[in-house]
Amino acid sequence: MSGFGWMLVAFGCVGAGIAGYLFSLVVRERRLENRLKALPLNTPRHPADS
């Protein structure tokens, strides 16, 4: 492979790594927001916590 080809592979790996991590952050945040929405509103607190 030419130097240009190797460079493209390397830049592609860096881009995929950064984009992949960003995607994982977005997915994790979305899942947590869904769990938050699934909780009953105005959940009464346990007397032991008040």
Added chain:
Amino acid sequence: MAAQPSTSRSSRNLRVLGVAAWGLLGLSLIFIFFVAREADDYPGGGPLQRIFYFHVPSAWVAYLAFAVVFISSIAYLRTAERRWDLLAHGSAEIGVLFTSLVLITGPIWARPAWGTWWQWDARLTSTLILWLTYLGYLFLRSLTRDPARSGRLAAVVGIVGFLDVPIVHFSVRWWRTLHPSGPTPADPTNSSGLGAGELLAFFTALIAFTLLFAWFLAMRVRIGRLADEVDRLEIDAGRASRVLTTEATEVPVAGT
């Protein structure tokens, strides 16, 4: 409700940081391809040499991330405050990501330049050890659900693991290695070092990667806080529903 303005301000700051990081990353690509052309005619220069502009900033961000883990871990062991643990955990995750990028881009450059993917020399081996150490750190954190226990154990690994960072950095001076030493300004006497355009591209990429690290870390810490909050609310909801069920079964039927 009082936390609303501060939350929206932190979201705005996060967005500004993200835009700055991606903007500078785009600018660095322009500089890498259109400005940093001094070494194009040298042997080993040209497109292959451009890998360096992402390889070295990735290594710098890995050092920075593990330094944050080191400082946050010490602070966590001293204070037992959860925020330090969240910071250390997030930073270790990002450090592992960028060390992975170093370990991927290095061999891609080495194959055509050295004729081999890998050499067991001091720089490469100590970097691999660093990566494995912090991979172990993340694995350790997933072993237990008790955040205080996993935080304490991980903090010890995070502090001890950082001892490898100076070994990685100075390995090229302490031992004979194939790996080139860090970038230096141009030396006209022997045509080595980076020219003005190359330095511009390099430092732009370095700042872009640093901002990207700060952006990722801020997002990761926010997710950590949100996870803690959701866990707490779910426990509260579970306890409250048990209380309501118990009270409902204990209510006497009217008229009896």
